[in-house]
Amino acid sequence: MKHELPPLKQTPVINIGHFPTRMQCFIFRNWEMLTPAALGRVLGCDEDTVLSLARDMGLPTPPDVNPDWLKKGYITIIRANWHLCTYAQIADLLEISEEQLAYILREDDFLSVKLGNFKPEVPPLTYAPLTDEQQEQTKEIRRVTAAALAEMPHHPVKPFDFRPYFASLGQYAPLACTGADRFENRIVYSYCALYGDTFSDRALIDESFPDELLSAYQSLGVTGVWTQAVLYTLTPYPFAPALSDGWERRQDGMRYLVAKLAKYDLKLFLYMNEPRAMPASFFDAYPHLRGHIGRDGYASLCVSTPEVQDYLRGASRDLNAAVPGLGGYLTITASENQTNCYSHADKSTCTCPRCKEKDPSDIIALTNRLLYEGAAEVNPEFRVLAWSWAWNGREPDMTHHVIEKMPAGVAVMGVSEEAVKKTVGGVETFVVDYSISVEGPGEYALDTWRHARSHGHPAYAKLQLGVTWEISTVPCVPAYEKIRRHLTGIIEQGGVDGIMLGWTLGGFPSPTLRLAQAFYKDTGKLPDAQALYGMMFPGADAAALTQAFVKLSDAYDAYPFYISTAYVAPQQVGSSNLLYPEKTGYSATMTGMPYDDITGWRSIFPQDVYVSQIKLLSDGWHEGTLALEAAARGTDDAHLAALVRWSHVIDCHFRSIYNQSMFVIRRDEQGVIDTAIAAEEAMLAAELLSLSAIDPMIGYESSNHYFYHRNHLLEKLVCCDHLVRTYTPGGDT
Numbered sequence: 001m002k003h004e005l006p007p008l009k010q011t012p013v014i015n016i017g018h019f020p021t022r023m024q025c026f027i028f029r030n031w032e033m034l035t036p037a038a039l040g041r042v043l044g045c046d047e048d049t050v051l052s053l054a055r056d057m058g059l060p061t062p063p064d065v066n067p068d069w070l071k072k073g074y075i076t077i078i079r080a081n082w083h084l085c086t087y088a089q090i091a092d093l094l095e096i097s098e099e100q101l102a103y104i105l106r107e108d109d110f111l112s113v114k115l116g117n118f119k120p121e122v123p124p125l126t127y128a129p130l131t132d133e134q135q136e137q138t139k140e141i142r143r144v145t146a147a148a149l150a151e152m153p154h155h156p157v158k159p160f161d162f163r164p165y166f167a168s169l170g171q172y173a174p175l176a177c178t179g180a181d182r183f184e185n186r187i188v189y190s191y192c193a194l195y196g197d198t199f200s201d202r203a204l205i206d207e208s209f210p211d212e213l214l215s216a217y218q219s220l221g222v223t224g225v226w227t228q229a230v231l232y233t234l235t236p237y238p239f240a241p242a243l244s245d246g247w248e249r250r251q252d253g254m255r256y257l258v259a260k261l262a263k264y265d266l267k268l269f270l271y272m273n274e275p276r277a278m279p280a281s282f283f284d285a286y287p288h289l290r291g292h293i294g295r296d297g298y299a300s301l302c303v304s305t306p307e308v309q310d311y312l313r314g315a316s317r318d319l320n321a322a323v324p325g326l327g328g329y330l331t332i333t334a335s336e337n338q339t340n341c342y343s344h345a346d347k348s349t350c351t352c353p354r355c356k357e358k359d360p361s362d363i364i365a366l367t368n369r370l371l372y373e374g375a376a377e378v379n380p381e382f383r384v385l386a387w388s389w390a391w392n393g394r395e396p397d398m399t400h401h402v403i404e405k406m407p408a409g410v411a412v413m414g415v416s417e418e419a420v421k422k423t424v425g426g427v428e429t430f431v432v433d434y435s436i437s438v439e440g441p442g443e444y445a446l447d448t449w450r451h452a453r454s455h456g457h458p459a460y461a462k463l464q465l466g467v468t469w470e471i472s473t474v475p476c477v478p479a480y481e482k483i484r485r486h487l488t489g490i491i492e493q494g495g496v497d498g499i500m501l502g503w504t505l506g507g508f509p510s511p512t513l514r515l516a517q518a519f520y521k522d523t524g525k526l527p528d529a530q531a532l533y534g535m536m537f538p539g540a541d542a543a544a545l546t547q548a549f550v551k552l553s554d555a556y557d558a559y560p561f562y563i564s565t566a567y568v569a570p571q572q573v574g575s576s577n578l579l580y581p582e583k584t585g586y587s588a589t590m591t592g593m594p595y596d597d598i599t600g601w602r603s604i605f606p607q608d609v610y611v612s613q614i615k616l617l618s619d620g621w622h623e624g625t626l627a628l629e630a631a632a633r634g635t636d637d638a639h640l641a642a643l644v645r646w647s648h649v650i651d652c653h654f655r656s657i658y659n660q661s662m663f664v665i666r667r668d669e670q671g672v673i674d675t676a677i678a679a680e681e682a683m684l685a686a687e688l689l690s691l692s693a694i695d696p697m698i699g700y701e702s703s704n705h706y707f708y709h710r711n712h713l714l715e716k717l718v719c720c721d722h723l724v725r726t727y728t729p730g731g732d733t
Contacts, residue, residue, distance in 0.1 A: 004279050068160045205260070214261065415431075436556065628647055
């Protein structure tokens with residue numbers, strides 16, 4: 001049985017006219033991520049030829065190739081080459097098989113969804129000598145690239161070099177507050193943890209969970225770290241044993257990690273999407289296990305069958321026996337990954353002959369029960385956190401029904417801001433997850449927690465404090481009045497037993513986690529704003545900081561939040577997103593590729609409302625950033641200096657969303673290529689280039705790797721220069 005690659009589709013060719021050839025675009029985007037030899041291997045030319053082509057474009061030669069890209073930045077490489085290379089060529093670049101590439105695309109936080117669920121069919125890239133005309137065009141690329149690189153520091157920081165910042169920015173003076181713990185667990189995702197097959201390699205474990213970061217978490221009151229897990233890779237899989245190859249090595253890695261975390265008083269929680277759906281070929285041998293069939297042809301392993309029940313319960317038991325000291329599971333039963341028969345279906349659409357006769361709540365509760373029962377056989381104190389994500393609306397009172405059908409030892413975790421409604425620009429919106437701009441806790445979460453506790457379940461709040469998909473390319477968003485109010489509401493109204501501090505994003509040991517720590521002890525009163533910010537930044541002007549954080553929070557309130565807007569609009573990539581002189585024809589993808597799809601970006605918001613809200617957000621954030629910069633002036637607080645830098649990055653991103661929106665509108669509605677916007681976008685890209693040269697965290701998020709890095713910002717400069725020269729009246733082309 002093989003994992004299947006997403007289907008190929010004949011789709012429009014994206015205009016990359018700022019390069020004379022696709023071959024040059026390929027070299028430019030991958031420079032210093034991959035060796036010239038690797039690039040030449042794909043192009044079918046020798047290393048010297050690649051070096052010559054790169055030199056002609058102004059790229060530094062010899063390149064300073066960072067080997068970390070292959071093991072820590074492979075998603076960035078895949079994304080950069082999605083429209084340029086074939087599957088075989090991408091696998092060649094990554095030095096893996098196409099089967100391994102298929103596994104990454106399916107299991108690495110559903111990467112295939114982030115790429116659109118299909119692959120544009122392109123001809124193989126091959127080397128061809130440049131014509132005289134192409135050589136002349138290349139001189140313009142060299143001019144732009146050389147000028148930009150000349151403005152950069154001689155020794156820019158290396159990507160992925162986070163550890164020095166964990167050791168410096170992650171260190172804080174002890175908090176002077178005592179009292180009982182409000183929360184039994186405070187769980188975070190490691191800022192730099194790889195989402196893939198991390199347990200198989202102790203070196204990868206150490207890089208994903210470095211001691212400097214764990215020490216910072218301990219000092220910030222974090223008690224648990226979660227990471228993704230695929231059960232059939234951790235214990236023998238009875239149905240297709242080959243899928244479990246290496247399970248012994250992974251269990252050894254888990255034991256190593258559990259022991260390492262214990263040195264810092266941290267526990268390991270495994271994020272479980274189980275049981276994993278399988279391709280049609282799997283069911284040739286097990287037709288009786290086939291459950292609901294998804295749109296991609298994958299089918300659920302039906303948890304109503306005794307064999308699958310025995311598998312889930314037994315694998316959970318065996319894993320806990322083999323890895324003593326596990327903290328718990330975090331389960332999700334209705335996510336983008338297809339698992340149980342109701343993970344992607346409701347009563348009207350379920351195709352499973354067994355489960356369609358049952359209520360969705362029966363199957364959701366049963367899945368959690370099986371995993372809990374297996375673990376509890378070994379460790380009765382084992383904590384399963386059943387996340388209620390997407391339970392709401394599957395059937396009337398579904399959340400209540402699932403809670404009532406699960407063992408009392410299963411904790412129930414709800415998104416604090418879920419179902420909160422808000423009017424933005426006259427449009428009513430609501431939250432599914434991932435919002436700082438729309439504050440919780442909301443009534444749905446409060447009701448979930450009350451119902452859980454009334455039925456003997458511990459209640460957990462899933463928060464998103466550091467960053468969200470509203471913007472995730474900096475370590476934290478300092479809309480601190482919103483975050484302070486949210487935490488206050490959790491404590492005053494929620495009565496929860498534990499908190500999850502964020503998804504894969506937001507795990508940097510930033511001042512945000514310091515802010516949250518001030519709420520962990522029951523001191524008899526909650527901190528007010530000025531006292532809180534004075535504690536966070538000793539020696540700074542707390543009153544001025546409070547005013548700045550109020551301005552930033554008020555600006556952030558204008559964010560046109562809707563879950564699809566947060567997922568697909570250009571806020572993650574900012575000014576690295578290209579400006580296209582022609583419609584691409586592509587739909588924006590989830591935290592992946594925004595293209596020029598303003599219809600997708602704006603989602604439920606009318607175009608004029610979306611653009612006006614982005615303008616309000618951008619203008620207000622810029623004003624707040626200047627206020628924060630003024631409040632920090634004269635201090636030597638490294639945390640505050642970093643916060644100012646990150647706020648400037650956010651400022652660039654928000655302005656760029658507005659620019660890109662107006663560029664597309666004027667192109668599509670007026671037939672105008674706005675070169676003034678292109679010129680401003682070049683300025684923003686250059687500013688991000690300078691900031692990222694001194695801060696390796698800029699552009700990074702663990703489950704997406706780098707949304708952009710130096711070459712992508714350089715390409716944006718080349719793109720903008722080409723547009724200005726081409727479309728300015730009297731330009732030189």
